[in-house]
Amino acid sequence: MKRIRITREQSKNLTRQRLLDAAQTVFLKKGFNATSVENVTEAAGYTRGAFYSNFCSKTELLFELLRREHEAMQTDLQGILHIASACGNGAERALRHFSRLRRDNRFALLWIEARLLAARDPQFQARHNAFQREKLEQLTDHIREFSVRAGTPLPLPAEALAIGLMGLRDGLHLFNMIDPESVPTGLAESVMAAFLGRAVFGRDATVNGCQADSDVLQSRVRPDRRNAI
Structure with missing residues (x-):
């Protein structure tokens, strides 16, 4: 089966949505102040670089x-x-x-x-x-x-x-x-x-x-x- 390739923009949007979903889960579990950027990226399966390419903070x-x-x-x-x-x-x-x-x-x-x-x-x-x-x-x-x-x-x-x-x-x-x-x-x-x-x-x-x-x-x-x- 031929693999469907996604565009760069689609990949960026997917990364952004996964970071948002992960952040929502972690914020609700730990609270905003107790959550670090590393907690979010680890839950989403991305690096700090991926986080800061989508969000400034x-x-x-x-x-x-x-x-x-x-x-x-x-x-x-x-x-x-x-x-x-x-x-x-x-x-x-x-x-x-x-x-x-x-x-x-x-x-x-x-x-x-x-x-x-x-x-x-x-x-x-x-x-x-x-x-x-x-x-x-x-x-x-x-x-x-x-x-x-x-x-x-x-x-x-x-x-x-x-x-x-x-x-x-x-x-x-x-x-x-x-x-x-x-x-x-x-x-x-x-x-x-x-x-x-x-x-x-x-x-x-x-x-x-x-x-x-x-x-x-x-x-x-x-x-x-x-x-x-």
């Missing part, structure tokens, strides 16, 4: 990981909007996208690492904050679009709902990762679905056949924690 690598995750999320949302245009209703898919926690926990950890770094590194903070504002602006636009397609007025400005949605999701990720017994994945996802369903689509939310109304949420909370929620 470990910080740059982290930023590219965040950008890659964000671009994937934007692709998902654009797909939801496309389906909404074709079928007339993207609410269910939007709820599933924003509510799922388990798949995204690895990305939540990366964002925690990035925020800790931003708190200590003014140069990284400037890039992180610009990226964060970009995310908020895009999410705001999506919330407006979903509201228009659902035909429901927003109870608050879209900008405020975007901040609330991001803050709620980040907080639930953290609770679920650290204390999954108190905030299991199903409960956290129901809270997310309820917020998005009521605030954006103006109705109780149903995700994967499970209605996230107040009665269902109350039944999922341990009796000794209901008053706290």
Whole structure:
């Protein structure tokens, strides 16, 4: 069988992607500060030279990981909007996208690492904050679009709902990762679905056949924690 040869550019892109994948794995296992460039290159099977021909620093690598995750999320949302245009209703898919926690926990950890770094590194903070504002602006636009397609007025400005949605999701990720017994994945996802369903689509939310109304949420909370929620 004839061996397929790849171009120099394709080889460089492949090396870059493997370094990113390896960095994500090592960052999640060891933490950003405890990870060295050697840890990343060893996990990817490359040399330091290969690393520095693709990234100027470990910080740059982290930023590219965040950008890659964000671009994937934007692709998902654009797909939801496309389906909404074709079928007339993207609410269910939007709820599933924003509510799922388990798949995204690895990305939540990366964002925690990035925020800790931003708190200590003014140069990284400037890039992180610009990226964060970009995310908020895009999410705001999506919330407006979903509201228009659902035909429901927003109870608050879209900008405020975007901040609330991001803050709620980040907080639930953290609770679920650290204390999954108190905030299991199903409960956290129901809270997310309820917020998005009521605030954006103006109705109780149903995700994967499970209605996230107040009665269902109350039944999922341990009796000794209901008053706290």
